[in-house]
Amino acid sequence: MKLPLREKRRQETAFQIQKATLELAMKDGLDGVTTEEIAAASGVSTRTFFNYYPNKEAAAIGHPPAFTEEQKDALRKAEGTLATDIKQLLDGHIEALSEKEDILRMVGKVLRSNEKARGILDGNLGAERRVLTQALCDRVSNRQTAASLANSVTSTIGAAIFLWEHEEDMTLGAALDVVWEGLIDASRLLSPSNEEEI
Amino acid sequence: MKLPLREKRRQETAFQIQKATLELAMKDGLDGVTTEEIAAASGVSTRTFFNYYPNKEAAAIGHPPAFTEEQKDALRKAEGTLATDIKQLLDGHIEALSEKEDILRMVGKVLRSNEKARGILDGNLGAERRVLTQALCDRVSNRQTAASLANSVTSTIGAAIFLWEHEEDMTLGAALDVVWEGLIDASRLLSPSNEEEI
DNA sequence: GCAGAAATTGCAGACTATGCAAGGACTGGA
DNA sequence: TCCAGTCCTTGCATAGTCTGCAATTTCTGC
Numbered sequence: 001m002k003l004p005l006r007e008k009r010r011q012e013t014a015f016q017i018q019k020a021t022l023e024l025a026m027k028d029g030l031d032g033v034t035t036e037e038i039a040a041a042s043g044v045s046t047r048t049f050f051n052y053y054p055n056k057e058a059a060a061i062g063h064p065p066a067f068t069e070e071q072k073d074a075l076r077k078a079e080g081t082l083a084t085d086i087k088q089l090l091d092g093h094i095e096a097l098s099e100k101e102d103i104l105r106m107v108g109k110v111l112r113s114n115e116k117a118r119g120i121l122d123g124n125l126g127a128e129r130r131v132l133t134q135a136l137c138d139r140v141s142n143r144q145t146a147a148s149l150a151n152s153v154t155s156t157i158g159a160a161i162f163l164w165e166h167e168e169d170m171t172l173g174a175a176l177d178v179v180w181e182g183l184i185d186a187s188r189l190l191s192p193s194n195e196e197e198i
Numbered sequence: 199m200k201l202p203l204r205e206k207r208r209q210e211t212a213f214q215i216q217k218a219t220l221e222l223a224m225k226d227g228l229d230g231v232t233t234e235e236i237a238a239a240s241g242v243s244t245r246t247f248f249n250y251y252p253n254k255e256a257a258a259i260g261h262p263p264a265f266t267e268e269q270k271d272a273l274r275k276a277e278g279t280l281a282t283d284i285k286q287l288l289d290g291h292i293e294a295l296s297e298k299e300d301i302l303r304m305v306g307k308v309l310r311s312n313e314k315a316r317g318i319l320d321g322n323l324g325a326e327r328r329v330l331t332q333a334l335c336d337r338v339s340n341r342q343t344a345a346s347l348a349n350s351v352t353s354t355i356g357a358a359i360f361l362w363e364h365e366e367d368m369t370l371g372a373a374l375d376v377v378w379e380g381l382i383d384a385s386r387l388l389s390p391s392n393e394e395e396i
Numbered sequence: 397g398c399a400g401a402a403a404t405t406g407c408a409g410a411c412t413a414t415g416c417a418a419g420g421a422c423t424g425g426a
Numbered sequence: 427t428c429c430a431g432t433c434c435t436t437g438c439a440t441a442g443t444c445t446g447c448a449a450t451t452t453c454t455g456c
Binding site for chain 1: 312313317320340345346349357379382385387
Binding site for chain 2: 442453
């Protein structure tokens with residue numbers, strides 16, 4: 001730990017700005033608020049706002065949790081079947097997301113109406129996907145197979161969040177289970193070992 | 199056909215603008231060119247440019263081909279196994295994309311360096327995905343399963359284009375086959391009927 | 397050829413985003 | 427406790443994006 005204090009302050013301010021951005025955006029959309037308003041609400045100057053985030057959309061999305069090294073390691077060294085290990089990874093990630101449900105809900109709302117925000121998130125997810133693909137390569141040998149699995153992971157997370165947002169009284173974990181079920185079912189249908197024709 | 203002439207002109211101009219946008223963007227990125235330059239190169243005023251596209255990124259992406267009704271119908275009424283029908287859909291779509299390889303290559307380059315463009319494309323794909331999900335619902339009954347399959351379709355297309363861009367001397371069709379193989383392999387690994395542990 | 401519809405354009409103005417340079421705050425060591 | 431260096435913040439200037447409005451031109455169908 002070299003710069004714990006400065007770093008911490010920075011993270012706090014970054015989060016502060018994200019919260020202010022999201023709260024303002026809840027009224028009439030992210031496009032309806034100016035960077036000036038956001039900066040004022042965050043207690044910093046407009047110029048400083050741009051030192052923290054390159055644009056409002058990035059500020060709204062913030063810095064979502066990434067997969068930890070332990071999670072990826074667990075994937076590399078097979079502990080169970082591939083399916084159970086992936087499910088475990090997903091469970092862990094969804095649990096991390098659950099810690100900030102309020103933020104997640106607001107981010108979801110922004111994503112639904114803002115293309116640029118989607119693009120930024122897509123870029124973040126793409127980076128995650130590449131890391132995951134790399135980790136999975138140690139296990140499945142074929143790169144395209146690993147890429148396909150990694151894609152399933154990130155899109156499952158997205159789908160679970162989407163479902164959770166639209167279903168009243170459904171926890172994030174429950175939504176994940178439903179989406180996971182769909183993924184497994186789809187895999188079964190596409191799998192060549194499945195001879196029944198549908 | 200009510201307004202065929204006007205409509206046709208409009209499409210031509212839209213394509214003209216897309217081409218001008220992409221060609222200018224090849225030099226030093228989409229961010230390196232102004233809407234003014236694009237408009238001038240397209241032979242229209244800046245204001246008119248914004249009548250065709252809401253922003254440069256949308257102009258660069260243009261209006262990519264969508265799935266046709268026949269394609270979706272073929273999916274609904276099972277002609278072969280689910281896997282072969284989906285593969286056929288993909289083949290047809292990739293073939294349509296092949297008609298404009300030059301555009302596709304330039305779009306790919308833009309997408310790699312521009313978040314907003316990615317977001318817009320992501321939005322387009324999301325719409326396609328929703329349509330596909332609906333069509334697949336007629337076949338697999340479970341909505342989550344259908345959604346998972348639809349997601350596989352759109353992300354397979356994206357992955358195929360990505361692979362094609364990065365591999366010299368590989369046709370789009372060949373790239374699709376490679377990615378498809380990966381998807382099937384991944385499905386096999388996730389499928390519960392596959393008992394071997396990996 | 398004409399009347400009405402549609403598209404184009406110029407202009408004004410709000411907002412986003414970046415470079416630069418001055419000033420202020422914080423850190424670690426003496 | 428104080429100091430020097432570094433990092434952060436800020437204001438200002440400026441380039442560029444995008445929209446609304448109204449005038450003008452172009453096109454369509456009759």
